[in-house]
Amino acid sequence: MIALQSNLIFWTIVSFGLLVLLLGKFGVGPLVQVLEARERRIRESIEQAEHARLEAERLLKEYEEKLAEARAEAQKFIAEGKQLGENLRAEIKAKADEEVKLMIAKAEDQINRDVEQAIKELRTEVGDLSVTLAAKVIEKELDKAAHEQLIESYLSEVGRLS
Amino acid sequence: MSHPESVSPMTQMFEEFDLTTEHAQHFFGIDLRPLNKLLAQLPLPFDISVNKAVVVLWLAALLSFGLIFYAGRGRGLVAKGLRNAIEALFQFVKTDIVEDNMGHEGRKWLPFIGGLFFFILFSNLLGLIPGSFSPTSNINVTATLAILVFFSIIIQGMIKQGGFGFWKNLAPSGLPAWLYIIMYPLEFVSLLAKPFSLAVRLFANLLAGHIVILSLLSLGILAGSWLVKPVPVFAATVMYGFEIFVAFIQAYIFAILTALYIGTAIHPEH
Numbered sequence: 001m002i003a004l005q006s007n008l009i010f011w012t013i014v015s016f017g018l019l020v021l022l023l024g025k026f027g028v029g030p031l032v033q034v035l036e037a038r039e040r041r042i043r044e045s046i047e048q049a050e051h052a053r054l055e056a057e058r059l060l061k062e063y064e065e066k067l068a069e070a071r072a073e074a075q076k077f078i079a080e081g082k083q084l085g086e087n088l089r090a091e092i093k094a095k096a097d098e099e100v101k102l103m104i105a106k107a108e109d110q111i112n113r114d115v116e117q118a119i120k121e122l123r124t125e126v127g128d129l130s131v132t133l134a135a136k137v138i139e140k141e142l143d144k145a146a147h148e149q150l151i152e153s154y155l156s157e158v159g160r161l162s
Numbered sequence: 163m164s165h166p167e168s169v170s171p172m173t174q175m176f177e178e179f180d181l182t183t184e185h186a187q188h189f190f191g192i193d194l195r196p197l198n199k200l201l202a203q204l205p206l207p208f209d210i211s212v213n214k215a216v217v218v219l220w221l222a223a224l225l226s227f228g229l230i231f232y233a234g235r236g237r238g239l240v241a242k243g244l245r246n247a248i249e250a251l252f253q254f255v256k257t258d259i260v261e262d263n264m265g266h267e268g269r270k271w272l273p274f275i276g277g278l279f280f281f282i283l284f285s286n287l288l289g290l291i292p293g294s295f296s297p298t299s300n301i302n303v304t305a306t307l308a309i310l311v312f313f314s315i316i317i318q319g320m321i322k323q324g325g326f327g328f329w330k331n332l333a334p335s336g337l338p339a340w341l342y343i344i345m346y347p348l349e350f351v352s353l354l355a356k357p358f359s360l361a362v363r364l365f366a367n368l369l370a371g372h373i374v375i376l377s378l379l380s381l382g383i384l385a386g387s388w389l390v391k392p393v394p395v396f397a398a399t400v401m402y403g404f405e406i407f408v409a410f411i412q413a414y415i416f417a418i419l420t421a422l423y424i425g426t427a428i429h430p431e432h
Contacts, residue, residue, distance in 0.1 A: 030234030
């Protein structure tokens, strides 16, 4: 079993030598290229996917930022509107208060005037009436101008009593 | 088979291991003797006659080249079936055996290492077919491959480190001078031990596997009772499965050690 067999040695060298030669010339190159092309393709795909993921993340962040911005702005608008309404209300109330005061003052004025008028009228009326009454009582027509003084003093006394 | 009735099955089985008989000059019914008559006419100082081991060598080389060539011609990015299997094996040889042990410079050794791996693998596997023969279970074949590896180491080393540098770098530098008197013979023996161990490991593993199966089947023949006969046959079947594993592992070991040895010649500092 263990003996020098030149035919095996010879054919081993020939078969293996030819195999290595052929592999070097036609076999290994194309297969290595196929394998490397696939490796490259896979690596590129992974890189692309990574790139896409980063891009998506970036976009998401951007949108979130924008959303937050918009939300803040809306909040600001609402606050501003509220402030404006508040101001407007206060203004209107102040105006209304003023108006009411004015109206009250006017009314008071009117009332005072009316009272004065009434007093004046009353005075005339009472003067006339007392003259008539006195005339009737003493049956003598009094000189209107002479008794004006008398009436006045009487009336002021009445006014004080009332 | 061309055996008279009188030849016992044991003798027939043992004959399967013998390459010197006429029986070895048949390969699955193909008579190789006419071819050998023709080869004998050639004026060569040594015998180059063809037997079944040689035919298996041819087939292994043919299969190795054919399959790699076929896989390399594949179109499309997605490999399927046989192409995928060859690509996976080749990728394994390329990255795990060649690039890991030889670096990027190992690229030009890919045909050699890859050739070794596939050639040995198919020699091992084809030898498992009953009636065939494992050329790798013969020391002449494995020793020839190992000697080719040996020369590859020396040539690559001398190219890379210079004709003198390679021999000088056998022993590490920076040792006391007297130590080199021991170191150089030691390293030289270690250099010779590399191909020797390669040759013996492959041949012994393959042969041992076959001998175990042979022994188990012999037990089956020798067993008197038909109740006992299936036991060694079953054991032989298990061994057969293990031999398929051994076929791969031995091809791998031969290839990776070769890559390691040549890689060391390329990068002596490691």
